[in-house]
Amino acid sequence: xxxxxxxxxxxxxxEGAIASLNCTYSDRGSQSFFWYRQYSGKSPELxxxxxxxxxxxxxxxxxxxxxxxxxxxxxxxDSQPSDSATYLCAVKKLTFGTGTRLTIIP
Amino acid sequence: ExxxxxxxSHQVTQMGQEVILRCVPISNHLYFYWYRQILGQKVEFxxxxxxxxxxxxxxxxxxxxxxxxxxxxxxxxxxxSTKLEDSAMYFCASSLYRDRDNGYTFGSGTRLxxx
Numbered sequence: 001x002x003x004x005x006x007x008x009x010x011x012x013x014x015e016g017a018i019a020s021l022n023c024t025y026s027d028r029g030s031q032s033f034f035w036y037r038q039y040s041g042k043s044p045e046l047x048x049x050x051x052x053x054x055x056x057x058x059x060x061x062x063x064x065x066x067x068x069x070x071x072x073x074x075x076x077x078d079s080q081p082s083d084s085a086t087y088l089c090a091v092k093k094l095t096f097g098t099g100t101r102l103t104i105i106p
Numbered sequence: 107e108x109x110x111x112x113x114x115s116h117q118v119t120q121m122g123q124e125v126i127l128r129c130v131p132i133s134n135h136l137y138f139y140w141y142r143q144i145l146g147q148k149v150e151f152x153x154x155x156x157x158x159x160x161x162x163x164x165x166x167x168x169x170x171x172x173x174x175x176x177x178x179x180x181x182x183x184x185x186x187s188t189k190l191e192d193s194a195m196y197f198c199a200s201s202l203y204r205d206r207d208n209g210y211t212f213g214s215g216t217r218l219x220x221x
Contacts, residue, residue, distance in 0.1 A: 034210070043197050043212040044149060088149060093139065093201070093210065094162065096149040 003027060006089050006097035014105050019076040021100050023089030026070070033065060033072045036088040038099065044088055048074065079104045108132040110213035112198050118219045119188055127183045127216045129198030137201045138181045140173065141212075142166070142194040149197070155181065156204070188220045 005024045013019040025033075032051050036044035048063040050056045050072065056063045062075040076083055086099040111130040119125050131138050140152040153163040155173055172184045181200075185192055195217050201210040 043215050045212070046210050049210075090149075093154070093199075093204075094151040094164075096151075098148040 003095045004089055004091050004097040006087075006100045008098055009101040010103055011100055012103045012105055013079050015079055015081060017079055019079045019083065019102055019104070021074040021076075021087050021089075021102065022071060023073065023097055024071045025089075025091045025095075027091065027095075028067075028070060030091045032092050033063070034090040034093070035061075035063060035072075035074045036090060036096075037083075037085045038088055039085045047087075076102075081106055108211070110198055110200055110211050112196075112213035112216050114216060115214065116217045116219070118221060121190055121220055122187050125185050125188055125218065127185075127196050127198075127218070129181045129183070129200075129213055130179050131181055131198065131200030132211060133179070135200035135202050135211075137161075137204055138173075138175070139199040139201075140183045141197045141199065143197065143215075144194040152183070161204075185218075188218075190220050193218060193220045 003026050035048045037047050038044045048058055048061055050063040050065045053065050053067050060077045064073045081104045084102060084104045086101045088099045089097040110132060113128045117125055138155040141149050142152055143149045151164050153167045153173055154161045158175060170186045174182050195215045197215045198213040
């Protein structure tokens with residue numbers, strides 16, 4: 001069983017709309033969750049981290065964590081073409097999902 | 107803004123040769139990591155290092171791999187006898203804390219090609 005699962009996409013969202021990215025994890029004892037953005041050929045870049053149930057907002061990004069359902073999501077408001085990238089979900093610092101490729105359509 | 111620096115950016119090596127990938131973590135960070143990403147695949151954890159010893163390692167990190175912090179600034183990954191399947195992007199990362207952290211930074215990576 002995969003430890004961290006993400007829909008690989010591609011996910012296409014019109015510019016200005018909300019992009020919603022989801023991730024589920026198998027280890028119920030996991031405490032820390034990270035979202036990274038990775039442009040093609042580049043290294044992952046940390047966007048958000050979340051430890052507590054509920055929402056955490058940072059600018060246009062909101063991370064949502066539901067430990068009972070074992071999912072974590074990332075919302076991107078007012079999507080911009082520069083948000084087009086692969087978004088990686090990670091549990092602790094050790095386990096990454098395969099990533100969701102997001103394309104923002106101008 | 108502080109950076110994690112990796113050298114070289116590209117390395118081509120013949121199968122069976124030893125390679126050393128180098129990283130300079132952010133200066134006040136205490137935890138150091140190596141990851142790899144085979145082209146088109148997910149980022150895979152290799153090893154974490156703290157207080158001059160390995161704190162965790164994955165199944166990938168077998169006897170062919172070793173890590174070292176030879177001085178106060180460098181953090182190296184050595185692959186003793188490279189195989190074709192070692193071809194990947196290798197990322198170094200560092201953080202101030204182990205898990206709860208907002209300063210977790212990846213280097214730009216070393217693309218290793220084994221021929």
